[in-house]
Amino acid sequence: MAELKTPVAPATGSARTTSRGRYRLMRLSRRFEETAHEQFGDGQVPGPLHLSIGQEAVAVGGCAALRKTDAVLSTHRGHHHCLAKGAAPDRLMAELLGRTTGYSRGRGGSMHVAIPALGLLGTNGIVGGGIPIATGAAYGMQAQGRDDVTVCFFGEGATGAGVFGEALNVAALWRLPLIFVCENNQYVELTPQEIHVAGEIWRRGESYGIPGVRVDGNDVNAVADAVGDAVARARGGGGPTLVEAVTYRWFGHYAGDRAAYRDDDEVNAWRANDPLVRAGAALDPAERAALDAEVEKEISAALAFAQQSAVTGPEAIALDHYAAA
Template identity: 50%
Template sequence: MDRVQSVLAKGHQLTTAPEQSRHLYRQMRLIREFEEHCLEMALAGEIVGGMHPYIGQEAVAVGVSANLGRDDVITSTHRGHGHVLAKGAEPKRALAELYGATTGLNRGRGGSMHAADVGLGIYGANGIVGAGAPIAVGAAWAARRAGRDQVAVAFFGDGALSQGVVLEAFNMAALWSLPVLFVCENNGYAISLPVDRGLAGDPVRRAAGFGLHSAAVDGMDVEAVADAAGQAVAACRDGAGPHFLECTTYRFHAHHTVEYLAGIAYRDDAEVADWKTLDPLVRQRARLPEATADAVDAEIAALIAEAAEFARSSPAPEPGNALDYLYAGMAPSRPGVVV
């Protein structure tokens, strides 16, 4: 409850134009509808291996990505569907990827935790905690070396804030003044470990200690995130060096669908209910004319229904082709060596 009150106290003054407000709501509705369908499919066994639902955190992915161009780069997490969709991935191909189909973003090889689309600047979701941070730093360094006007964004959770490779990425980005925005989605839990029991100090001060321009924002308000991220992205692009944005948010569902099957519980119902009063979709919908919001809802429902049918009707990879696309360029065969 204290974290909920802290978020409410930050407040936000509406600054975006009506069309932008509609776009932000549409993108969040897309992610919510996608995730709810995927959750249902995973629990039914249609999506093998389960998934990490992003439901509740949509404002972060959408608010940040609203400020990015096609050539800008993002790296994501094990909870990455929202980031991938917000950056522009086609919903039906994203769902087909989770389904393990050849029509997926990565021909069914990436699955839920490793979906990518390099052509859209999506350098991949990642099952390793914090692993996207150094990849984003590398992308930013490469872009600057090539004289390209690009910003790289690394999304990660509060559980990654003590991961050594993330802190090394902070250090390198600051040392070389790279155009990187580090976005911490602080949802209060590292799986089941509360943030106040797993993290010493304050995330913003920790990042500032490395020389990053650091700020915190209400991650349950997409317009607040869009404003804060817009300032940070513009500063990165103008050569002001790396930035860090802590987005206080909350996931409404389990860390992973296996929690439902195993009966794992570490949050009480009252806590979840309190956070649902800050549902980012409800808050953004209230800023739109009802007819506009209803039209968006109908459009997205049809889009996701089409995506689900596309995934279900797409072919699975042939077992004999399991090693295809394993490497960018397969090494030539040598006697006695299987590649």
């Protein structure tokens, strides 16, 4: 499936994480969201929940070559990006459950998480809202003479937003260290991408001179290689890249959306192409089982941490609006 618009240097970043590490992180993301989904069903999530189950390879592969000082911009569907960039599952779960120990004191929920200390500059309630910020983060790194990079995740729906074109133009003009990762899960909210997207997304950068590549977004190594190449080029001053990672959203747009607008056959075919199973196939079954057990412990601990934390009360509403005088 991978098609290279412009030949790029061989992968350098992909060796930074092992098959084992990638599988573990994907498993963590999967179990985190399954657990959050159950909590949502039990009425314990006081806000909307957009699940990325089935898309874990894009986040884990997309962050494989990143350092803490690199930046990531995420979306409304962003738990997997947060975890891949280093968010603690316990504090993230606490945020979803509206607890004081959450990253935004339990006031923001899943669409409003930003952890600047980890380079996670925000999930976002606005489709495309992170794209201009990513452009600014990449400019900031360039202006400071750093060799850090910014990875901007967005869905195929965001390619219809004007800021996408604006950002491609600025990134190309200024050769910004910016990697656009379009996580194409094939559904824009409640309608299929055919309703929203003309042409081919991976070629959107062509006239700007931005290399584009389309990869199998359910293959964590393919994503890691493509993004890793782009990251290496960006660090060296080679400018931006557009990566389209084709994947599939297993669930509805939001928890509670039964996605009756989709064919069962289509869903089942994609579920059979599970990125987590594919990542796990590289491992010895015993090793995989051991990792699964580790992840279960971590998720149980995260849930317990969240449940044992205080529910955020009205006294927190007014905090964090302006710098302390």
